[in-house]
Amino acid sequence: MAALFLLLFSAGALLVSSNAQEAYNQLPETYRKGVDLALEKLSAHAAIQHHFLFFRSVTKSEIEPGFDVSYIYHHFYLKATKCQKGTVDSTGCQFRNDRxxxxxxxxxxxxxxxxxxxxxxxxxxxxxxxxxxxMKTARVNHCNTLGYSSGSLTLLASTGAK
Structure with a gap:
């Protein structure tokens, strides 16, 4: 009985850890690059002790004015894992619920x-x-300025996916 419980617990832990990366893997490539940029900047801070992973998107917006150019806005959450900062292979990292x-x-x-x-x-x-x-207002204003500086529509006025 204990062996069966251990097997079920192990399978559940594997499922949870694979779900940690599933949300990230479902993002379009251009959005993943922005998440990677945020993770890179976050892990550069000395005060950060844990490895973080993408948790979920709040808002996504994209403007494509043409000529293979896009303006991306992505508001999302990162969540701490039980892995230490600097972990290379995060497939075994499980989310922490105490941070x-x-x-x-x-x-x-x-x-x-x-x-x-x-x-x-x-x-x-x-x-x-x-x-x-x-801070939220400053974010929006900064990102809208990014779009205006090139003469395009504002990022947050587009009808991107949520």
């Missing part, structure tokens, strides 16, 4: 699917409980 989510907003320009360095990509991530309305 707050990290709320991230990124916006950037892509050309032929690659993130352009100009205008500089914008990445803003903060623990969800400390995110203020002023």
């Amino acid at each position: 707050p989510l990290i709320d991230c907003a990124v916006c950037y320009k892509t050309f032929r699917g690659e993130i352009e360095q100009e205008p500089k990509p914008y990445v803003h991530c903060i623990h969800k409980p400390t995110l203020t309305e002023e």
Whole structure:
């Protein structure tokens, strides 16, 4: 009986850890690149001790003015895992439920699917409980400015998928 319980528990743990990456894998490639950029910046902070993974999208928006150019806005959550910072293979990492989510907003320009360095990509991530309305407004304004600087529509006015 104990062996059966252990087998079921192991299978459940494997299913949970594979679901941790499933949400990320279902994102379109251009959105995954923005998540990767946010994760890279997050792991560069000395205060971060755990490995984080994409948890879920809040808002996605994309404007395609033509000529293989896109403007991307992605608001999403990252969640801490039980793995240590710097973990290379995160397939075995399980989400922790004792840490707050990290709320991230990124916006950037892509050309032929690659993130352009100009205008500089914008990445803003903060623990969800400390995110203020002023910060949310500043994010939106910054990302709208990104679109205006090139003469395109505003990112947040598009009818992208949610």
